[in-house]
Every structure is written in structure tokens, then in C-alpha cells.
């Protein structure tokens with residue numbers, strides 16, 4: 150397929166490279182010259198204009214920072230520039246309302262479109278092992294699936310437009326909450342005189358077991374290799390966790406959902422991000 154890829158940053162760069170590896174012709178655009186040069190080194194064809202990159206393609210993939218930018222890129226450079234038969238895939242993490250609005254506009258202008266945010270960070274983007282949560286019609290999903298398969302290990306249809314974003318922010322709200330809970334438990338265990346490894350050995354096979362403990366332990370030297378073992382460098386930045394918690398709280402407000410723990414997690418990450426936004430989100434244990 151001929152695919153336009155807009156937004157070749159930390160995530161998009163690796164994703165576009167995997168589309169090339171899968172045999173697709175990728176027409177790349179980014180505002181950053183550096184990102185564009187790196188994409189060209191991975192076999193993408195660089196363009197200095199997003200609308201031009203969309204000409205004659207079968208699919209458009211976007212991986213952009215936020216909903217405002219996604220909306221403006223689709224309005225200015227995709228709608229009316231990509232051929233009508235093209236399928237559109239927005240893989241950015243954005244608010245549910247904007248995702249639904251942009252997909253409605255795409256349908257009104259004659260396109261099939263999905264929101265397809267990802268779980269998995271830069272390493273998963275590079276290795277093609279992302280999980281995609283996809284919102285859109287069954288037809289749009291069927292058309293988008295082969296493109297997403299080339300960049301991920303799991304592609305799941307979450308329902309109608311915006312449901313991919315809904316799944317993403319609910320998942321990440323839960324992640325933020327159980328990371329803080331796990332960090333609290335390890336900190337208190339230690340204050341009570343328990344060795345962290347001993348607490349891990351017990352809790353990881355007891356009812357407190359959870360992903361933040363057994364796959365992403367915030368305590369250095371305990372459990373599998375994690376960012377905690379690398380001074381909280383790499384991994385999933387605190388600033389990005391905060392972004393997702395803010396999106397979750399916006400969604401909670403707009404739907405009148407009661408999320409007291411989600412709100413508290415957002416506040417704790419907000420405080421922690423003031424000085425440590427670049428550290429992995431498990432570093433929140435340092436604030437306890």
C-alpha cells in the first residue's frame with residue numbers, strides 16, 4: 150500500500166519504519182526536519198508538505214501530540230487531499246470528544262476513519278509490538294487492521310468512533326492508580342521492617358498482585374528489569390502519564406463519572422511532574 154505518515158516523533162518514527170519493513174511505500178511528513186531526515190534513513194519518502202504527502206495514498210496514519218493538532222492537520226492537509234477511497238488512522242492519544250468530532254467530519258467528507266491509540270512505549274513502537282485499541286465502524290476497522298498489524302502485536306476493535314481513546318484513558322487511569330498503590334505498599338512494607346524482595350515474593354502471589362508490581366516494579370532490584378533499575382530513565386514519562394490522567398479527568402467530567410482515585414492520582418502526578426516530568430512514571434515512589 151501507499152501510506153502517508155504524519156508525525157514522526159519518538160513513536161511515529163519507529164512505526165513508520167515498521168510499515169516500510171512490511172513492504173509499504175511510506176510518504177512521510179513532520180514539522181521537524183530532524184524527524185523527517187531520520188524517517189528518510191529508514192526508507193520513507195520525505196515530503197515538506199503534509200497535503201502533498203497525502204496525494205494518491207491508500208491510507209493516512211497520524212501520530213501527533215494532541216487533539217488540537219490532530220484536528221488542524223486533518224482539516225488542513227488530509228480531508229480533500231487524500232483520495233476519497235483512503236482509510237484514515239489516527240494513532241495519537243487525544244480526547245474522546247475531538248476523536249469523535251474528527252471521525253464524524255471524515256465520514257461527512259467521504260472517508261473511512263478510525264481512532265487507534267496505542268499501549269506500549271517507544272521500544273514497542275520500534276519493535277512493532279504495540280497494542281492498538283480501535284474505534285470506528287466495522288468497515289473502517291476491517292480496512293485499518295492490516296496497516297495496524299504491521300506495527301503491532303495486538304489490534305482490538307473497541308466499538309464505535311472514539312472508543313479506542315476511551316479504552317486508552319480508562320486503562321491508563323487504572324495504571325496510574327495501581328502504580329501509586331503499589332508504590333505505597335512497598336514504601337509502607339519497608340517502614341514496617343519488611344525486605345522489599347520478601348514483600349514482592351509474598352504479594353506477587355497474593356491478592357495484591359498487579360501489573361505495576363510484577364511487570365513494572367517501582368523498586369530497584371526487585372522483579373523483572375524495569376526503568377527503576379535504570380534510575381527511572383526511559384520507559385513511560387511522568388509527563389505522558391499526566392497527559393493521559395488529564396484526558397481521563399476531562400472525560401470523567403463530561404460524562405459525570407465518579408473517579409475519586411483517578412482525580413487523586415492526577416493530582417499526585419501533577420505535583421510530581423513539576424520537577425520530574427522526564428522520569429519514568431514509576432519514579433512516583435520517590436515522592437512517598
Ligand code: NAD
Pocket residue numbers: 155156157158159160161178179180181184199212213214215218222240241242243267268269270271384385386389392
Ligand atoms: P513526539 O513529540 O516525540 O512526536 C510528535 C511529532 O509530531 C513530533 O515529531 C512533532 O514535530 C510532530 N508534529 C507536531 N505538530 C505537527 C504538525 N502540525 N504536523 C506534522 N507533525 C507535527 O511525541 P510521541 O512520544 O511520539 O507521542 C505521539 C503520540 O503518541 C502522543 O499523542 C502520545 O500521547 C502518544 N503516545 C506516546 C507514548 C510514548 O511512550 N512516547 C506512548 C503511547 C502513546
